[in-house]
Amino acid sequence: TASLPPSTLYVLSVLKFTYPTLFQGWQTLVGGLLLHVSWKLGWVEINSRSRSDVLTWLPASVLFVGIIYAGSRALSRLAIPVFLTLHNAAEVIICGHQKCFRKEKTSPPKICSALFLLAAAGCLPFNDSQFDPDGYFWAVIHLLCVGAYKILQKSQKLNKLSDIDQQYLNYLFSVVLLALAAHPTGDLFSVLDFPFLYFYRFHGSCCASGFLGFFLMFSTMKLKSFMAPGQCAAWIFFAKVITSGLSMLLFDTILTRETMGCLLLGGFGEALLVFSERKGS
Template identity: 50%
Template sequence: MQWGRPAAALAFSVLFVGSCFTNKFVLSVLKFTFPTLFQGWQTFVGALLLLLCGKLGWVEMSRITRSAALSWLPGSLMFLGNIYAGSRALSHMDVPLFFTVQNSSHAVSCLIQRVVHREQKMSWTKLFSLLIMLMSALNLPLYDPGFDQTTYMWAVGHLSCVGAYRVFRIHFKSNHLSDIEQQCINYMFSVLLLAMAAHPTGDLLGALEFPFLHSYTFHWGCCASALLGFLLLLATVQLNSSLSTEHCRVWVLLSKAVAVSLSPLVFHVGVNAPSLLCVFFSHVGEVLLVFSEREAKV
């Protein structure tokens, strides 16, 4: 296997783990469970930095037309559902369990491909890998020591949006929007809706009573989460442009494995043997999925 540009891949992995852990720290350790404000801050900083980098010529970003932006709005809505529901779920789920549920989004993508886009029949290896990931996610709530029904409902919303967004990006036909421009629309659309929802959801009033509101730890955590998220975006775009889709998937898989392995050293992780098996088989299923897609291209 040709690994392409190792610097871009290693930078992606470091930023992936760092972004995941920083978000988990703010959401779970500091207990800042106000997703409209937290994700609104992240998307606002992301949009601001993207526009600034585009103005300075550091990233290639053309003027986004109104028709192109409107055609991408369904994707932006899925992106918003992804980050909002993901924050709700991650705030109460351990990192290994969160990724186990998230992995089943591949089954959602496959179902949409089959029903909506009439995808041809898949290989037995791919079908087996999807079943392993789906069964791991379905069995996880039965063995999770910290099971919470509301948390898992948000997790289901998150994986549904992730799966639908993945398919939308594949089948969205436009010669007018690059990956950076698509993300810029996602950020601006999310900022607008999250700002409007901050008061009706009670997040704005709740944040004013947040005990760590004037803590330097909280300020640094929020700044780091926004900056790492933006840098992860740039690293992802660079990775996609320098490596094949297959190799990108391998690096995402490796980054998840590193995050899962290191999370018990950083956070308290409450798992037992059955839930740990669900985590293990979910990632085995993802390895098989990558292998099946590589096999299909041979």
């Protein structure tokens, strides 16, 4: 979630490919195969082969499917800066869970950050000149899944699984579930009516998105393993800012002053969150 490959943004935002079971199924299939090959070549270590590991991580994998499915639907309807602002609101769920349920001490900057992120996400629907109810609906589902996924990820019971183990199980489960869901959701036959189905740009973008998505995930995990959490959060924030800025130049985006105010408020909230994490680390 640090950033998105341009090819993925092109397929979802420009071509409006609204068949997430197929698109995300392809993405996770390519990612799973590349991760498996990397494991066999000795580039990564995967240890999640026991049945107990798989069953323990299964609820998180279900949430992962929800994240990519809902995110794909939302991105096909919303401007990228708007989507990222709503995505960041998942931190409000995490902060609330830590404060109310785990009784963890939360720093004032982190609380203020959560309030700014919540205010930005809450005001966006009322100030978005390109408001799309379906897009916002799926964005809300996406951020709820992101929040719940990160809470599960930090659970003590799941700490024995490495990030690579978790992602490998996510890929395997996603491919199976999305393949099974392609027919019931209607995507399997509806895709035949997609106007760009036989265009080489569509095929090339789909292939590129699968490979670039994997390398983006892999580089993000390497970044997390080599850097302190605060430093990694700063780089991820920088990547989101670059992605939002480039998207406004490359894609058709209409932003009013009110919308820009919401986006800047969300950006300030995330910058404050990065500051609190760097200070904590």
